[in-house]
Amino acid sequence: MGRVSRSPLSQRGQVEPFHVMELLKAANQRARTHGDVITMCAGQPSTPAPVAVRQAAARELSGDAPHGYTDAMGVAALRETIAAHYLSAYGIDVDPASVAITPGSSGAFTAIFLAAFDPGDVVLMTRPGYPAYRNTLQALGVRVVELDCGPEQRFQPTVEMLAEWTAQAGAPPAGLIVASPANPTGTLITDAELAAIATWCEENGVLLVSDEIYHGITFTEPASSAWQTSRSGVLVGSLSKYYSMTGWRIGWAVLPTPLVRTVELLLGNLHICAPALGQVAAVEAFGPEAKLELDGHVARYRVNRDHVLARLPELGVRTWAPADGAFYAYADISHLTRDSTAWCREVLDETGVAITPGVDFAPHRPGVDSPLDGSRWFRLSVAGATADVDEAMTRLATFVARTAP
Numbered sequence: 001m002g003r004v005s006r007s008p009l010s011q012r013g014q015v016e017p018f019h020v021m022e023l024l025k026a027a028n029q030r031a032r033t034h035g036d037v038i039t040m041c042a043g044q045p046s047t048p049a050p051v052a053v054r055q056a057a058a059r060e061l062s063g064d065a066p067h068g069y070t071d072a073m074g075v076a077a078l079r080e081t082i083a084a085h086y087l088s089a090y091g092i093d094v095d096p097a098s099v100a101i102t103p104g105s106s107g108a109f110t111a112i113f114l115a116a117f118d119p120g121d122v123v124l125m126t127r128p129g130y131p132a133y134r135n136t137l138q139a140l141g142v143r144v145v146e147l148d149c150g151p152e153q154r155f156q157p158t159v160e161m162l163a164e165w166t167a168q169a170g171a172p173p174a175g176l177i178v179a180s181p182a183n184p185t186g187t188l189i190t191d192a193e194l195a196a197i198a199t200w201c202e203e204n205g206v207l208l209v210s211d212e213i214y215h216g217i218t219f220t221e222p223a224s225s226a227w228q229t230s231r232s233g234v235l236v237g238s239l240s241k242y243y244s245m246t247g248w249r250i251g252w253a254v255l256p257t258p259l260v261r262t263v264e265l266l267l268g269n270l271h272i273c274a275p276a277l278g279q280v281a282a283v284e285a286f287g288p289e290a291k292l293e294l295d296g297h298v299a300r301y302r303v304n305r306d307h308v309l310a311r312l313p314e315l316g317v318r319t320w321a322p323a324d325g326a327f328y329a330y331a332d333i334s335h336l337t338r339d340s341t342a343w344c345r346e347v348l349d350e351t352g353v354a355i356t357p358g359v360d361f362a363p364h365r366p367g368v369d370s371p372l373d374g375s376r377w378f379r380l381s382v383a384g385a386t387a388d389v390d391e392a393m394t395r396l397a398t399f400v401a402r403t404a405p
C-alpha cells in the first residue's frame with residue numbers, strides 16, 4: 001500500500017500570530033544584549049500581585065495543603081468572593097454557583113465559545129479589537145464578522161450597527177463580544193449604550209459576551225456591567241489587569257443558567273482547573289488592603305496616559321483613541337508608515353522601545369483601503385513607570401524627527 005500523504009497540520013489551527021508576542025520575544029532578546037529596552041508592547045501591569053495576596057500565598061506554601069486539583073469551577077471561597085464583589089461594586093446579586101474560575105480569562109473564552117457556538121455560527125466583534133477572540137473563534141470554525149468602529153463611534157459598537165447588520169444579513173448573529181474598556185483603544189461603552197446593547201441581544205437571542213477584564217482601570221466614571229441590564233449574557237473577568245496578577249493565570253466567567261453545566265464539563269476536560277495556589281491566595285485581591293494598593297496603580301496609569309496623549313503630537317500624530325480606561329494609547333501613524341509591523345520592528349531596533357503594531361487588532365486586508373487598517377496604527381502600553389513612559393516618548397519623538405518621510 002502506498003504512503004498516504006496528509007499534512008500534519010489542521011487547517012483550523014492556522015491562526016494569525018499574536019504579533020505582540022513576537023514583539024515581546026524580540027524585546028526580550030534585545031534585553032539580553034542591550035541595556036536599553038523599554039517594554040511598552042505587553043498588555044500587563046509592571047507591578048507584582050498585591051502584598052496581601054503574596055502574603056497569603058506564602059502562608060499557604062509554608063503549610064501542608066496539597067494544592068492539588070480543585071473543582072473544575074474553582075474553589076468555593078474565591079467563587080463566593082467574586083459573587084460578593086458583584087454585589088458591592090455593581091449592586092448585582094450573583095449566585096456563586098454561576099461563577100466559573102478559569103485559567104485567565106483566556107480559559108473562560110475558549111470554554112464559553114465551545115459551549116455556545118457551533119461551526120458556521122456568526123459572532124460579531126469590533127475592528128479594532130482583541131485578536132484572541134477572532135483567532136480562537138476561527139480555530140473553532142466560527143465565522144467572525146468585525147464591525148468597523150472608528151473614531152466617530154469612539155471605537156465601540158452601537159445598537160444601530162447591530163440592527164443594521166442584522167437587517168442586511170437577514171438574521172441576527174449567534175453572538176456578540178464587547179469589551180469596555182477595550183483593548184487596544186481603552187474606550188468605554190456608555191452605561192446607556194451597554195444597557196441598550198444587552199437588551200437588544202436578549203430580545204434577539206444573541207449571546208452577549210461582555211469582556212469586563214479592564215474594569216477597575218477607568219479614568220472617567222466606573223464601567224458598568226452587562227448584568228446590570230440583562231442576565232442572559234456572559235460576563236468575563238480576570239485578575240490579570242486591575243489586580244496586577246497577570247502570570248498567575250486566574251480569570252472567571254459569570255454564566256447565565258443554561259450555560260453553567262456545559263461550561264463546567266468543558267472546563268474539567270480542557271484545563272481540569274485553574275492554578276490552585278493562586279485561587280486560594282486570590283481571595284485577598286478583593287480585600288480593602290489590596291484595593292488601596294491597586295487604586296494607586298490606576299492613578300499612575302492615568303498620569304501616564306495623560307503624558308502619552310499630550311506628547312503624541314510630537315510624533316506628528318493627529319488621531320488617537322480617547323482612552324477612558326485600561327492602560328493603552330492607540331494612535332494613527334499613517335503619516336509615518338503603511339506597514340506598522342516593520343515600523344515597530346525598526347523602532348525597537350533603533351530605539352529599544354517595544355510597541356505593538358495595529359495589525360494585531362485590525363489585520364491588514366489586501367485590496368481594502370480602510371483608515372482603520374492596523375498597518376496604519378500602533379498601540380503602546382502605559383502600564384510602566386512614569387519615567388520610562390516619558391523616556392520612551394522622547395526616544396520615539398527623536399526617532400520620528402530623524403526618519404519621518
Ligand SMILES: Cc1ncc(COP(=O)(O)O)c(C=O)c1O
Pocket residue numbers: 043103104105106107130179182183211213237238239240246250251
Ligand atoms: C480585552 C482582553 N480580553 C482578554 C484578555 C486575556 O487576558 P487573561 O487571559 O490574562 O485574563 C486580554 C489580554 O490582554 C485582553 O486585552
